[in-house]
Amino acid sequence: MTQDQLKAVVGQAALAYVPEGAIVGVGTGSTVNCFIDALGTMRDHIRGAVSSSIRSTERLQALGIEVFDAADVDRIPVYIDGADEIDHGGHMIKGGGAALTREKIVADLAERFVCIADASKLVDVMGTFPLPVEVIPMAAAQVARRFNAMPGVQATVRAGVTTDNGNPILDVRGLKITDPLAMETEVNQWPGVVCVGIFARHKAAVCLLGTAEGVKTLTF
Numbered sequence: 001m002t003q004d005q006l007k008a009v010v011g012q013a014a015l016a017y018v019p020e021g022a023i024v025g026v027g028t029g030s031t032v033n034c035f036i037d038a039l040g041t042m043r044d045h046i047r048g049a050v051s052s053s054i055r056s057t058e059r060l061q062a063l064g065i066e067v068f069d070a071a072d073v074d075r076i077p078v079y080i081d082g083a084d085e086i087d088h089g090g091h092m093i094k095g096g097g098a099a100l101t102r103e104k105i106v107a108d109l110a111e112r113f114v115c116i117a118d119a120s121k122l123v124d125v126m127g128t129f130p131l132p133v134e135v136i137p138m139a140a141a142q143v144a145r146r147f148n149a150m151p152g153v154q155a156t157v158r159a160g161v162t163t164d165n166g167n168p169i170l171d172v173r174g175l176k177i178t179d180p181l182a183m184e185t186e187v188n189q190w191p192g193v194v195c196v197g198i199f200a201r202h203k204a205a206v207c208l209l210g211t212a213e214g215v216k217t218l219t220f
């Protein structure tokens with residue numbers, strides 16, 4: 001199966017995690033697009049969605065799914081989203097599509113995070129995929145300098161990209177994220193950091209992994 005076919009298969013498999021009548025948390029990205037398209041087939045069985053990006057909102061609405069503002073929802077049963085990398089503990093790197101901040105906000109509303117990913121995303125140690133960090137524009141150079149002071153690490157501003165919140169993204173190469181929770185906690189405290197793309201506090205409870213042998217369900 002191609003990578004796109006694996007994404008379609010896990011997008012479909014995620015429907016099993018959507019309770020009848022629920023408001024569903026919906027992530028962003030090419031894998032989630034497959035999930036949104038599948039969700040369209042059960043739109044009469046859910047109340048609607050809370051979305052993590054303008055792109056996903058538009059795709060949901062085009063399928064006739066009502067999108068609720070995160071501010072109007074207390075709690076949702078499930079958040080379904082992709083990842084750029086996921087390790088064997090369910091920790092993830094996210095933000096390759098620049099949606100990390102809103103993704104973490106919606107994930108925070110959810111009782112459980114179901115990650116959908118093709119097999120290429122599963123890694124032993126995260127960091128091969130450049131770590132996205134959303135920053136306030138004024139702090140971009142300062143935050144980059146902090147990363148660049150680490151041996152072998154290089155942070156660059158993602159060219160031509162502004163998040164839905166109007167901020168730039170730094171992509172940080174050369175990290176070996178052996179303690180995701182510690183690194184998330186540390187970077188979150190640097191002045192000007194809006195959100196770091198490590199999802200350790202909001203790690204996956206379940207990962208539906210698309211493999212050549214079918215969908216594997218990993219639980220954490």
Ligand SMILES: O=C[C@H](O)[C@H](O)[C@H](O)COP(=O)(O)O
Nearest residue numbers: 029030031082095096097099
């Ligand atoms: O900002 C984007 C998100 O974190 C995505 O979940 C992540 O980049 C994975 O996207 P894709 O499913 O396109 O590989």
